[in-house]
Amino acid sequence: MIGQVQKFGKSDSFYDTYERKGEGEQSTHYCPGCGHGTIQKLIAQAIDDLKIQDRTIFLSPVGCSVFAYYYYDTGNIQCSHGRAPAVATGVKRTVKDAIVISYQGDGDLAGIGMTEIVHAANRGEPITVFFINNAIYGMTGGQMAPTTPLGRKTLTTPFGRDRDRDGMPMGMAELMQAIAAPVFIERCSVATPKELLKTRKAVHKALQNQIDNKGFSFVEILSPCPTNWGMSPVDARTWMDQQMTLLYPLGNFRDSVTKQDDRPGDQEEPLWLDDEALVDLLKGASDVPVMRMEPLSETQRVKIAGFGGQGVLSAGELVATCGMSEGLAVSWLPSYGPEMRGGSANVSVTLSMEDVGSPLVDHPNVLLVMNGPSLDHFEDQVVENALVFVNSSIVTRKVRRTDVRTIYIPATDLAQEAGLVSAANVVMVTAYLLLSKAIPLDTLKRCIPLVLRKKAFLEKNLSLVERTMVYLQENGMV
Numbered sequence: 354m355i356g357q358v359q360k361f362g363k364s365d366s367f368y369d370t371y372e373r374k375g376e377g378e379q380s381t382h383y384c385p386g387c388g389h390g391t392i393q394k395l396i397a398q399a400i401d402d403l404k405i406q407d408r409t410i411f412l413s414p415v416g417c418s419v420f421a422y423y424y425y426d427t428g429n430i431q432c433s434h435g436r437a438p439a440v441a442t443g444v445k446r447t448v449k450d451a452i453v454i455s456y457q458g459d460g461d462l463a464g465i466g467m468t469e470i471v472h473a474a475n476r477g478e479p480i481t482v483f484f485i486n487n488a489i490y491g492m493t494g495g496q497m498a499p500t501t502p503l504g505r506k507t508l509t510t511p512f513g514r515d516r517d518r519d520g521m522p523m524g525m526a527e528l529m530q531a532i533a534a535p536v537f538i539e540r541c542s543v544a545t546p547k548e549l550l551k552t553r554k555a556v557h558k559a560l561q562n563q564i565d566n567k568g569f570s571f572v573e574i575l576s577p578c579p580t581n582w583g584m585s586p587v588d589a590r591t592w593m594d595q596q597m598t599l600l601y602p603l604g605n606f607r608d609s610v611t612k613q614d615d616r617p618g619d620q621e622e623p624l625w626l627d628d629e630a631l632v633d634l635l636k637g638a639s640d641v642p643v644m645r646m647e648p649l650s651e652t653q654r655v656k657i658a659g660f661g662g663q664g665v666l667s668a669g670e671l672v673a674t675c676g677m678s679e680g681l682a683v684s685w686l687p688s689y690g691p692e693m694r695g696g697s698a699n700v701s702v703t704l705s706m707e708d709v710g711s712p713l714v715d716h717p718n719v720l721l722v723m724n725g726p727s728l729d730h731f732e733d734q735v736v737e738n739a740l741v742f743v744n745s746s747i748v749t750r751k752v753r754r755t756d757v758r759t760i761y762i763p764a765t766d767l768a769q770e771a772g773l774v775s776a777a778n779v780v781m782v783t784a785y786l787l788l789s790k791a792i793p794l795d796t797l798k799r800c801i802p803l804v805l806r807k808k809a810f811l812e813k814n815l816s817l818v819e820r821t822m823v824y825l826q827e828n829g830m831v
């Protein structure tokens with residue numbers, strides 16, 4: 354049931370004044386007759402009705418509604434073009450009680466953001482998406498959008514949209530309909546008062562679904578852009594009502610109580626992998642304990658850096674795998690240039706007792722540098738009291754920072770002595786885990802075969818762990 358709403362006046366979910374336009378200003382930046390203002394008013398009314406203002410996080414897109422955050426007195430995030438469903442996914446998974454609204458235009462959602470919307474829908478993220486289809490790129494001056502009708506003249510189709518050159522207009526509600534997970538799909542319009550009332554109901558329903566944690570709700574709203582259509586606001590609405598709805602028929606496409614069932618066949622094949630190595634890998638993983646006895650003294654924000662070919666990314670994977678096998682929350686974020694070998698590479702790893710919000714490690718408290726340029730690049734980024742491990746076989750200079758603990762270890766030499774030229778990464782990781790006590794060495798040994806999969810090198814890698822331990826002991830480092 355939609356509650357009593359004020360017929361006139363401002364919704365509580367809007368700010369009293371829109372500061373961007375100067376104090377006391379009451380009007381939005383939309384052109385006269387634009388649909389965005391009308392739709393945003395409907396959303397604000399629904400937020401009021403449902404009493405979710407304090408829980409709502411409104412994701413503004415790139416497009417004419419880019420400034421929605423000046424209007425909504427809710428949580429606000431401005432997303433990159435097309436990426437709102439990905440941002441919504443992150444926000445919703447992190448703040449489960451939030452009501453996350455992804456508000457997107459047709460260029461944003463059906464153009465550059467097609468991947469994000471399709472996969473968010475396919476995952477059935479329990480968010481609400483309002484898709485404003487005005488059949489044009491409004492903000493940038495009227496280029497063809499994926500939803501532009503055939504024959505329609507735009508800045509980029511001056512002789513009209515051509516089927517063979519430009520493709521067919523994209524029916525997003527129909528596309529959503531082909532995906533099993535969404536619980537609610539409706540196409541509505543703001544062309545007439547009657548349609549406006551239906552839109553109001555759909556907006557309300559799509560938000561109620563999120564309150565009830567039902568799943569992914571998608572409301573496509575046909576909306577006029579008189580400015581770029583070159584029509585008066587009245588003509589624009591008439592055209593929508595009489596022509597646009599032929600191309601984009603209105604109505605409800607789906608209204609399920611829950612996510613749709615898995616499709617037949619989904620669960621019939623329990624295991625497709627017959628790759629022997631992978632099966633071994635899974636067996637190995639089940640041997641690794643999943644409960645951690647000792648809490649971490651502090652979250653490990655690790656940066657490992659070197660040049661491509663030094664096993665930088667595998668070193669990160671090894672640390673992350675050890676963390677996972679200890680039941681810690683982990684993240685692993687590689688960063689590398691297009692050159693697989695020779696270029697620089699680094700990886701960020703987080704090990705934590707709590708959920709990891711972001712995989713970025715801007716200010717590491719652990720730094721493993723495998724070559725000189727990496728030390729130059731990351732030395733200033735580490736926090737005070739960080740542990741800095743330097744591969745002294747290759748890095749010729751000393752660490753300049755005096756507020757960190759530095760451990761010089763000839764990792765490449767030790768690896769070479771063990772007959773494994775490329776295993777300096779194992780030495781570095783062993784040294785780090787031993788000194789920090791973040792992960793027991795037994796866990797490291799169990800995880801090595803899971804990450805460094807070449808069986809032929811397994812024994813050498815394991816003996817290198819022992820050799821590193823002895824080196825650190827002989828040099829009074831542990």
Ligand SMILES: Cc1ncc(C[n+]2csc(CCOP(=O)(O)OP(=O)(O)O)c2C)c(N)n1
Pocket residue numbers: 415416417418434457458459460461462465485487489490491492493498
């Ligand atoms: C990554 C990226 N590509 C392109 C742009 C340029 N751009 C800004 S708005 C826009 C189109 C917006 O159209 P739509 O999503 O339909 O929203 P409308 O303005 O019509 O409401 C484009 C292409 C951008 N800002 N960022």
Ligand code: SF4
Pocket residue numbers: 382383384386387388389417487491492577578579580581
């Ligand atoms: S250009 Fe079109 S979509 Fe943008 S504010 Fe003006 S009428 Fe609305």
